[in-house]
Amino acid sequence: MASPINNDSSSLFGQLLDERGIVIGRTDTPSAIYGYTSPHAYEKEEKRRAAVKMFRHIINFTNKYKILRGMISYGTLWPCGCLIEQTMIEKKTFRTYDWMKCLRFSLFGFFFMGPTIYVWIRLAGVMWPRTDIKSSLCKAITEQTAYDPMAISSFLFFMTLMEGNSYAQARQEVSDKFLDAYKVGVIYWPCVQTVNFAFVPARNQVVFTSFFSMCWTTFLAYVKFLQLHPTVDVDHHAMDIHFLEM
16 A cells, blocks of 8 residues: 655655555645545546636626626527527528528627627616616617617628628618518517516626527528528428518
8 A cells, every 4th residue: 555654765855655665656746735546636626626717717707897798698699599590490400500600690699789788788777777667668668769770770781791792682681671570579679678677687687688689589580581582381381471561
């Protein structure tokens, strides 16, 4: 059985000897000092500590720069909405997913939606600092008449450009699809944001909104898909591009 030898000079140098006096390790290594049974166990623990430390740094960084919370949330959840649409509507699988389309959604969510919704929520908090129902309704209505039209138009415009289409085609995309998408948003977003502004703490409002934005993104991806394919067979029933017109 290996054990540190304390009655000779070798222990002064931190050497670990076996019963025959052969040096098999050191008593001054981290694994010996902290009681690990092997260097492998020590290395595993060090990797775990490094991962925890890095995670804490990320949390502290996002707490310091709160805008990153929304950017990361939107950059992650928007491509998820795109994948949901591809799975449910286009009947694609992992092998046939359009990953470039997901990347475009992620870039738009990270660089546009995250920062703009963060600025809007901060501005709304200054304009209506209270969290009662009346103030929440004012925020939701103002968002629907000011922010949402800009966000929907920007989505249609920039996503079309990122697909490699021309400026004229991007403008036509907005002209053709904006009204249908906005009519749905008029009902959807006031309900979401009234709950958000009334009951969710300010520090978590962007994250809360980003989750429901994933559902909204799934709808937008659906509208975008219909624009690219005027008629599509889903469960053997033809769906017209003007399905939103009541």
